[in-house]
Amino acid sequence: MERNERLFYKLLIDNVEELLPVVYTPVVGEACQKYGSIFRGPQGLYISLKEKGRILEVLRNWPEKAIQVIVVTDGERILGLGDLGCQGMGIPVGKLSLYTALGGVRPSACLPITIDVGTNNKKLLDDEFYIGLKQNRATGQEYAELLEEFMTAVKQNYGEKILIQFEDFANHNAFDLLAKYRTTHLVFNDDIQGTAAVVLAGVVSASKLMGKDLADHTFLFLGAGEAGTGIAELIALEMSKRAKTPVEETRKKIWLVDSKGLIVSSRKESLQHFKLPWAHEHEPVRELLDAVKWQEIKPSVLIGTSGVGRTFTKEVVEAMATNNEKPLILALSNPTSQSECTAEEAYTWSEGRAIFASGSPFPPVEYNGKTYVSGQVQLYT
Template sequence: MQPLTQCLFLFSTHSCNYTCTHGMAFTLQERQILGIHGMLPPKVESQDIQAMRFQKNLKKMTDPLEKYIYLMGIQERNERLFYRVLMEDIEELMPIVYTPTVGLACTQYGHIFRKPKGLFISILDRGHVRSILDNWPETSVAAVVVTDGERILGLGDLGCYGMGIPVGKLCLYTACAGIRPEKCLPVVIDVGTDNETLLKDPFYMGLYQRRDRSQAYDDLIDEFMEAVVEKYGQDTLIQFEDFGNHNAFRFLRKYREKYCTFNDDIQGTASVALAGLLAAQRAIGKPLTEHRVLFLGAGEAALGIASLIVMAMMELGLTQAEAREKIWMYDAHGLLVKDRAHKTDANQEVFLHDSPGTVQTFLDAVNTIKPTAIIGVAGAGPLFTHDVIKAMGSLNERPIIFALSNPTNKAECTAEEAYTITNGRCLFASGSPFDAVTLSDGRVFIPGQGNNAYIFPGVAMAVVLSGVRHICDTVFLEAAKTLAEQLSDKELAEGRLYPPLSNIREVSLQIAVKVMEFVYAKGMAFRYPEPLDKNGFVRATAWNTDYDSLLPDTYDWPGVSFSPIK
């Protein structure tokens, strides 16, 4: 740990609760009333100065994990200051509080742990989940993000260490869409881990046992869902995050008609990827229905994206069968075809095709199927090789290349590789951020980041404000169309397929408004009276970072005098 970080750590562990809310911004009266006068330096400091100090300290740090630790420490001590700085520099700081650095933080969670930020519910707590929820200090929770840590980004089973993901997601609920932070609850369901390294790590903070895959696991999830709704209400949003493929799909099917729930890895990823394709069709001038898409990977992300593409194509006039014929998938066992030796699961069967011939590699699949777009979601590293990218450039005037796997070292290719090999003709998007690319002829391309953060905060804000009980896939179709509409022609010409992350707050609010309009129009909203001016309502509701006054209300009693009677 760097000396500066060590000093900040020691300070944070010894500061009292009151001084952790405003820092030196407490007025003299507030300090006197709260009994903290003298516990702070005499200067009453503005939030502007606090933010300047915060930003200056961040700029001194070069290590992303050190920045993460510092940022999370500020969140613990001064929540409004944390969100102000995050919102003002979201493009720079999102990769720290979210992917890719949050993945590194999860792998080191037990080593950098300072203060719990959510609820830890273990398989040993069966029968007592409601009492654990009762221990959470906030009584009015509107949104829960829950993980069991089995499939954290592209890093695999991190068990209890997965808590960093719900914490990071909910940071973006607030920073991007203005959902009040006290309305958000991060949760880890700890049922053990199959990660051998963690089971031997003395700093691991979860259960030292193999992952429980028995009926007890399902019973615990059932109990958790029931307890959340019983405590916080039927319209409480429950977002599933980074569950293993098998559990992700079956829980989505099991719970979507019973609870207000969605799976971001399936539906959020699908929405942001579709938005990128809708933007690409603007650049190419070729309708979505004329594209052929080849996926590298056939798990929850690929299947979620494919299903939403099919829905979008059907809206444009294709039948479901016609749309599915345009979707192909290639996984670790080869191309998904009807006669392949390796067994496919039920979720993949709708995308099985007759074999197109001998396909032994992903490059063979590209040359045989001749896709207009390749989408990488396998989390297996740089499998969009030079030859694959070159083949896409030979087959298409404007090849679409989406390397969406996270974190950065799991990406299928870099932005520089995609633009250089195709001589700037490709339409590129990635899951993790890449810097702008300058080609030898001086052209500059700004790669789009297909980040779920464009989608889930705005959708969540709309769902929470509208009282939606069940979230259908058409909500994510509407969100995708709205996101694509936010991209200007100038930004599209720069190589972007998404608006700049610096505009994500406005983009999220626009998505919240459009989704609100959609759910009320379709009778999916249950919060009445319906706001007539939904745009004004969303913006007025969005949380801001101004400090609240902690002084008691004062007022005069009209006509009453406390002066002595003469």
């Protein structure tokens, strides 16, 4: 890519299925973890907390002027790997390669940006090769003022039509940024909205294989962050649209489990605002397995957005297979090491009856003389 950009994109476009796992998940996660030690030169633009007050000037230093799309991160929640600080630059770089390879956007019109406000990752702070600010993350007013200056400068420098994609921000900032700027800028949050659109498409397609309509399903999520609540809301909206019923009613078919157990109404006082719509009337349930088995829930679709690997255990998958002839199991957390289960585990533990898709790719699985090729629901998100 650094030596011959035209040849790089020719190779990528002609071999897109083979090379996407290298350009993006799962390899991009490993690249971000090692970014400091493999760094040879900036592929995107870094905006540091120390440049507050001069962000417009920094943007004008970028050699390309006709920018159409910006993918920006602050590196606080990279895939399921957590806070990688400014080493998260691999995500905007990789994502914009997909804009070109799959969307036909000129590479020169794409700008990867990492906003460096520090990191709370002690391992990185102690690493001599870490390339970012060696301080704990800026928060509160200082953080908000920096982002406000950035968003204003981007529009001032590139115009009203510049597309800004928020990528891998932590929950507490992601929802606030989207709510604040969605009416003044052309923005979207990939983790909240992009993932939801692709997963909804996957669920609709899988429903045809299951012989069900969307409204026939009961959904259970493991993970109630940006991805989980974003997917849940879009599914509820689509169910509402199809059934012509209020979205408040269709939300009752969707249950979420977070680190403290099933989200229920008795927990409302302690829940973050984006979890409140999913706090249904039910007694507390601590474990995922118990939620899967519970008579009042009995999900037909199990979706993992937890960022915690191997949480869809043998017992959980077997319970899904007991309750459903064809259970739909979506283990969406990235990279592969964080996937809730593997394709082989899903097919083996369900005796070949599961419909399975994942966030990172898995090889075909042989089971009882049949080859199962799983889908990749989050391929581009």
